[in-house]
Amino acid sequence: MLAIACIKQVPDTTQVQIDPETNTLVLEGIPFIVNPYDTHALEESLRVRETFGMRAIALSMGPPNAEATLRKACAVGVDEAILLSDRCFGGADTLATSNVLSAAIERLAQDEELGIVFCGKQTIDGDTAQVGPGIASRLGLQQLTLVDKIDHLDMEQKTIRVRRKLEGRHEIVEAPLPVMITTVRELNRPRYPTVPMRLAAQEVEVKTWDNNILGLDPETVGLKGSPTWVCKIFSPDRDQGEIIGDGVNDPEGTAGLLIDKLLSKDLLAV
Amino acid sequence: MTSSKILILLLFSASGLVFLWSLYRRLSLVQLGRDENRLDRFGDRFSNMLLYAFGQKRVLARPYGINHAIFFWACLFLVAVNLEFVLGGIFPALHLSHLPAFLYFPIRLISDIVSLMTLGAVVAALVRRTFFPLYPEARNFEGYFIVAVIAVHMLAYFGINATELTLGQERAGSWMPVSLFASRFLADVSPTGLENLGAFSWWVHALALLVIFNYLIPYSKHLHVITAIGNCFFRPLDNPGTPKRETFEPGENFGADSVTKLTWKDLFDSLACTECGRCEEACPAWHTGKTLNPRRLIHDIKVNLLGNAEEVKKGNDPILPLIGGSEEGSCQEEAIWDCTTCGACLEACPVFIEHPHKTIQMRRFLVQERARFPEELLNLFENTEQRSNPWGMPPADRAKWCSPFGDRPYDAESCDYLFFVGCAGAYDNRSKHVTAALGMILDAAGVSWGILGKEELCCGDSLRKLGNEYVFDQLARQNVSLFKERGVKKIVTQCPHCFNTLKNDYRQYGVEVEVIHHSELILDLLEQGRLTLPGTVSQGRMVFHDSCYLGRHNGTFTAPRQVLKKATGQEPGDLTRNKENGFCCGAGGGRMWMEELSGTRINLERVKEALQEKPDTICVTCPYCMTMLGDGLKDEGEDQVRVKDIAEVVAESLNKS
Ligand SMILES: Cc1cc2nc3c(=O)[nH]c(=O)nc-3n(C[C@H](O)[C@H](O)[C@H](O)COP(=O)(O)OP(=O)(O)OC[C@H]3O[C@@H](n4cnc5c(N)ncnc54)[C@H](O)[C@@H]3O)c2cc1C
Ligand code: SF4
Ligand code: SF4
Numbered sequence: 001m002l003a004i005a006c007i008k009q010v011p012d013t014t015q016v017q018i019d020p021e022t023n024t025l026v027l028e029g030i031p032f033i034v035n036p037y038d039t040h041a042l043e044e045s046l047r048v049r050e051t052f053g054m055r056a057i058a059l060s061m062g063p064p065n066a067e068a069t070l071r072k073a074c075a076v077g078v079d080e081a082i083l084l085s086d087r088c089f090g091g092a093d094t095l096a097t098s099n100v101l102s103a104a105i106e107r108l109a110q111d112e113e114l115g116i117v118f119c120g121k122q123t124i125d126g127d128t129a130q131v132g133p134g135i136a137s138r139l140g141l142q143q144l145t146l147v148d149k150i151d152h153l154d155m156e157q158k159t160i161r162v163r164r165k166l167e168g169r170h171e172i173v174e175a176p177l178p179v180m181i182t183t184v185r186e187l188n189r190p191r192y193p194t195v196p197m198r199l200a201a202q203e204v205e206v207k208t209w210d211n212n213i214l215g216l217d218p219e220t221v222g223l224k225g226s227p228t229w230v231c232k233i234f235s236p237d238r239d240q241g242e243i244i245g246d247g248v249n250d251p252e253g254t255a256g257l258l259i260d261k262l263l264s265k266d267l268l269a270v
Numbered sequence: 271m272t273s274s275k276i277l278i279l280l281l282f283s284a285s286g287l288v289f290l291w292s293l294y295r296r297l298s299l300v301q302l303g304r305d306e307n308r309l310d311r312f313g314d315r316f317s318n319m320l321l322y323a324f325g326q327k328r329v330l331a332r333p334y335g336i337n338h339a340i341f342f343w344a345c346l347f348l349v350a351v352n353l354e355f356v357l358g359g360i361f362p363a364l365h366l367s368h369l370p371a372f373l374y375f376p377i378r379l380i381s382d383i384v385s386l387m388t389l390g391a392v393v394a395a396l397v398r399r400t401f402f403p404l405y406p407e408a409r410n411f412e413g414y415f416i417v418a419v420i421a422v423h424m425l426a427y428f429g430i431n432a433t434e435l436t437l438g439q440e441r442a443g444s445w446m447p448v449s450l451f452a453s454r455f456l457a458d459v460s461p462t463g464l465e466n467l468g469a470f471s472w473w474v475h476a477l478a479l480l481v482i483f484n485y486l487i488p489y490s491k492h493l494h495v496i497t498a499i500g501n502c503f504f505r506p507l508d509n510p511g512t513p514k515r516e517t518f519e520p521g522e523n524f525g526a527d528s529v530t531k532l533t534w535k536d537l538f539d540s541l542a543c544t545e546c547g548r549c550e551e552a553c554p555a556w557h558t559g560k561t562l563n564p565r566r567l568i569h570d571i572k573v574n575l576l577g578n579a580e581e582v583k584k585g586n587d588p589i590l591p592l593i594g595g596s597e598e599g600s601c602q603e604e605a606i607w608d609c610t611t612c613g614a615c616l617e618a619c620p621v622f623i624e625h626p627h628k629t630i631q632m633r634r635f636l637v638q639e640r641a642r643f644p645e646e647l648l649n650l651f652e653n654t655e656q657r658s659n660p661w662g663m664p665p666a667d668r669a670k671w672c673s674p675f676g677d678r679p680y681d682a683e684s685c686d687y688l689f690f691v692g693c694a695g696a697y698d699n700r701s702k703h704v705t706a707a708l709g710m711i712l713d714a715a716g717v718s719w720g721i722l723g724k725e726e727l728c729c730g731d732s733l734r735k736l737g738n739e740y741v742f743d744q745l746a747r748q749n750v751s752l753f754k755e756r757g758v759k760k761i762v763t764q765c766p767h768c769f770n771t772l773k774n775d776y777r778q779y780g781v782e783v784e785v786i787h788h789s790e791l792i793l794d795l796l797e798q799g800r801l802t803l804p805g806t807v808s809q810g811r812m813v814f815h816d817s818c819y820l821g822r823h824n825g826t827f828t829a830p831r832q833v834l835k836k837a838t839g840q841e842p843g844d845l846t847r848n849k850e851n852g853f854c855c856g857a858g859g860g861r862m863w864m865e866e867l868s869g870t871r872i873n874l875e876r877v878k879e880a881l882q883e884k885p886d887t888i889c890v891t892c893p894y895c896m897t898m899l900g901d902g903l904k905d906e907g908e909d910q911v912r913v914k915d916i917a918e919v920v921a922e923s924l925n926k927s
Pocket of ligand 2: 549552553554555556562563564608609610611612613614615616625626
């Protein structure tokens with residue numbers, strides 16, 4: 001049975017700046033990382049692999065350099081890593097992205113029964129939280145979003161019971177396999193790669209599937225298959241902060257100044 | 271030859287062979303460890319051996335060491351005397367008494383006195399072991415047994431001499447005051463009684479010798495009489511705290527989870543330990559009630575080696591785990607994480623055992639082979655790998671502190687120094703003041719400097735000490751190639767951890783750069799008159815806390831003190847434990863980033879020690895010490911005492927108008 005983790009390579013957003021002239025992201029020299037939520041998806045795929053003997057596969061759609069992301073997945077121990085990369089996939093929105101990912105998952109499911117697709121709750125760059133649900137609806141999978149705990153997995157009956165983390169409450173939900181799960185941080189603590197695994201991951205073959213393999217209608221992928229596009233990116237104006245005191249001397253006096261400020265802005269009531 | 275002489279000859283020849291065989295079997299166990307070269311610089315090694323083994327220099331560094339030195343020197347002398355005893359017993363012609371009087375008499379005199387001193391040392395050792403042991407388990411059978419055997423051996427020696435004197439068989443009587451005194455008690459004994467007593471004493475003396483050579487030396491901690499000499503020879507010649515480099519090829523093992531993965535020197539160390547307990551007395555972890563005890567660490571390695579040797583020699587896996595078991599011979603994981611790598615044990619050990627290396631090798635195994643470490647380290651590891659600083663702050667913010675100075679990119683042509691700011695200096699709010707103070711001082715002295723800004727990466731000190739050699743290696747390579755690319759010749763740091771890493775660890779990566787810590791550079795500038803202070807600003811009563819990595823690990827003790835004196839006009843006071851014997855703040859070895867869950871807190875212990883001196887200002891030279899002591903003062907509710915870096919003290923005097 002397959003446990004597939006969809007992982008996306010994202011720029012380290014703490015380091016991304018917006019060019020004020022052109023209103024575009026300055027991505028030059030910015031390191032790429034695995035989308036943080038996806039590390040939890042990946043970890044959970046490894047845990048069900050270890051506990052239930054599933055086969056863990058990591059999937060990522062992206063440019064050729066996204067291979068680095070998949071090598072990281074290999075370093076923590078996935079059985080197989082597949083990069084979905086083709087010029088025609090470029091410029092995809094969430095619809096086109098989930099088309100490609102769904103096609104790849106469908107292809108994998110031809111040879112082996114599909115159990116769980118794990119996606120992150122959302123990405124830190126696109127932030128839409130749509131791709132996971134998009135895959136689920138395209139493949140007709142049950143969708144269990146915002147999961148912070150897998151309560152029970154019954155491999156005989158093929159059912160799964162999970163806990164969803166919602167605003168101010170939890171929800172226990174049960175569903176028949178196969179399912180698509182989106183993961184929140186509380187689900188697990190991603191493992192740290194060992195050095196032998198890191199070294200082995202450098203040698204592993206990361207498969208690349210292009211559209212010759214997936215055979216999707218070019219009109220449904222990439223820019224062409226994307227009904228939404230980004231018109232403009234800009235940083236909203238923010239009030240300039242103010243630094244009170246020098247951080248060392250006179251803590252009482254500085255605290256007094258801060259209280260006065262907060263009072264004057266009606267942020268504190270006496 | 272009489273039959274008894276043949277018996278003696280056979281007995282002692284057999285004993286000699288057994289001794290050599292036992293010694294060989296024990297010492298050859300170190301071959302189970304990995305290779306390591308300790309035969310370079312033979313001359314230096316040889317003189318170290320003379321000074322520290324035969325000269326007992328380190329043994330004498332503690333008051334009680336004199337007793338051991340007496341034992342040691344006496345034993346050296348008595349080994350020669352005993353050789354004569356055995357040979358003379360078998361071949362009377364070889365007896366020393368055939369020597370001319372001017373040689374023989376003084377030898378007798380010295381033997382007599384040395385033997386008496388040894389007896390005195392035995393009594394002192396008994397008293398100490400019983401009433402003032404360094405640690406409770408020191409009162410063990412073996413400890414008393416050796417002292418008893420030596421005592422018996424010495425008493426028998428006087429027994430032999432006293433009977434010979436009474437029987438008139440000894441011509442050097444007047445040169446043997448102690449034996450002569452003993453002979454007074456035998457005045458009434460009949461000649462046959464004397465003969466018997468003499469023979470009895472001879473056999474007791476001989477038997478004690480056999481016990482020493484065939485049991486105590488090869489099979490107890492007293493093997494150290496031999497291995498300690500070796501350990502002084504094999505001691506690390508450069509910075510003893512610098513871990514060895516690990517290389518990363520597929521199929522290799524990383525770190526050590528068994529004695530076979532330690533080096534032969536690590537195993538030799540375990541056989542050289544005298545169990546004196548000086549390391550644990552100095553250890554901040556043990557002092558504050560943690561699991562780690564450096565003496566126990568070395569002892570466990572020895573027990574593990576002895577327990578596994580047979581299996582390993584047969585090519586099997588070790589049976590007793592080196593890590594994680596709770597029995598003797600196994601190191602608890604908690605203990606492995608307790609070490610601050612402060613080096614106090616390295617400094618205290620009379621025989622140069624290298625404790626933190628073992629800890630670091632076991633950490634390397636846990637981190638690199640098992641990904642098993644205290645959970646708070648996960649963020650540190652990932653932040654440092656991804657954003658090249660421990661907090662995961664944006665690399666682009668690394669140069670923010672520098673805005674008051676304008677753009678200061680390093681350029682080999684126009685800069686005297688690369689200012690390697692370090693993560694704390696660049697991001698930590700408190701330390702940024704020190705960074706700025708140093709920038710100001712350098713400007714005032716007309717020293718040109720530049721920074722690498724966002725290209726500077728964490729030096730990797732904490733990661734290396736925590737056993738994450740793989741990521742350290744990446745950081746080190748990148749920093750080193752950046753230094754080479756930019757043609758860096760001289761580097762100044764404001765953090766002893768950066769200083770030590772760049773100076774000692776990066777040398778393993780082939781950098782030829784002069785690295786200086788700000789305390790020494792500032793002193794230089796003051797002494798050369800390039801930096802002139804318009805006046806001195808008093809810091810009230812001032813004490814100085816030694817940073818382990820500036821002080822003990824790199825031997826810089828006087829520069830910061832002199833800087834303080836020049837900047838304030840006052841001598842800084844010392845804490846009770848200072849300089850070589852300074853006590854860690856608790857942050858080294860990556861402990862900066864870890865919870866301190868058991869025992870009392872190391873920083874509190876140090877702060878309390880500082881507060882005994884009633885200071886107004888505690889002066890430091892390290893951002894970690896600054897944080898730890900600052901936190902400690904807060905916890906003690908001391909809001910009047912300040913912690914300041916020496917650069918800040920100098921900057922205050924510089925700004926005095
Ligand atoms: C401002 C902006 C500009 C963009 N510009 C472009 C562009 O010019 N060219 C372009 O190609 N794309 C562009 N995109 C990317 C694209 O629109 C989305 O990022 C992409 O469709 C995924 O959506 P998301 O990032 O919101 O993912 P979410 O829906 O938030 O992601 C949920 C989960 O789905 C999975 N997932 C999402 N994407 C992938 C993937 N690629 N591979 C594997 N798993 C994945 C992960 O598990 C993830 O945690 C842009 C996005 C934004 C926000
Ligand atoms: S380095 Fe310091 S903390 Fe570690 S064992 Fe030695 S004395 Fe103890
Ligand atoms: S390791 Fe050194 S200091 Fe510690 S007990 Fe052994 S000999 Fe003494």
